Amino acid sequence: MNGYNRTEAARYARQWAMGRNPAYYDFTALGGDCTNFVSQCLFAGAGVMNDTPVTGWFYRSASERTASWTGVEYLHRFLVGNRGRGPYGRACTLRELRVGDVIQLGDGTGRYYHCLLVLRSGSDPLVAAHDDNALDRPLSDYFYADARFLHIEGARR
DSSP: OOSOOHHHHHHHHHHHTTSOOTTSOOOGGGTOSHHHHHHHHHHHHHOOOBOOTTTSBOEEETTEEOHHHHOHHHHHHHHHHOOSSEEEEEEEOGGGOOTTOEEEEEOSSSOEEEEEEEEEOSSSOEEEETTTTEEEEEGGGSOOSEEEEEEEEEEEO
16 A cells, blocks of 8 residues: 555545635635645545655644645645655646546646646546635636646655
C-alpha cells in the first residue's frame, strides 16, 4: 500500500463539497477556499501532515498553517517536491488521473488559480470543489485557459 487512500479522499470530498467542515476555517472571503478544501481531502486520504515549517503542508488553525495548505501554487510545489512526510505526487496527463487526484486550473499566463479533486476519472472527469461549490461537476463545465493534472502517488508516514 502506498499510504494514500483514494476512497477516503473521495468520501471526504463528497461529504463536505457542498458545505464546510467546522474543524477548518473557511477562506472564501480571503481569496478562496478551494485549496483548503482539496488539502482537507488529501489529508483524509493520507492521514498525515508534514509539519516542516514554511515548506511543509499542515493546518492547525487559520493563523497556524503553511501556504501549501491554502495556496494553489504552493500546494503544487509541495506535492511534486515532497520527499518527507505526507502526500506526494507528480505531473500527469488527463488520461492518467484517478479518483483522489488533483486538477489545477490556470489563466494561460502560467498563473494557476483553482484546485479541484477528482471523483471520477475519464475523458471528462467529475470533480468536487469549494468557492463555487461543486460535487460531481464535469471538468468541461469550467472555463479555463490551462489545466495541470497531479497524480497522488502516495503518502509517507
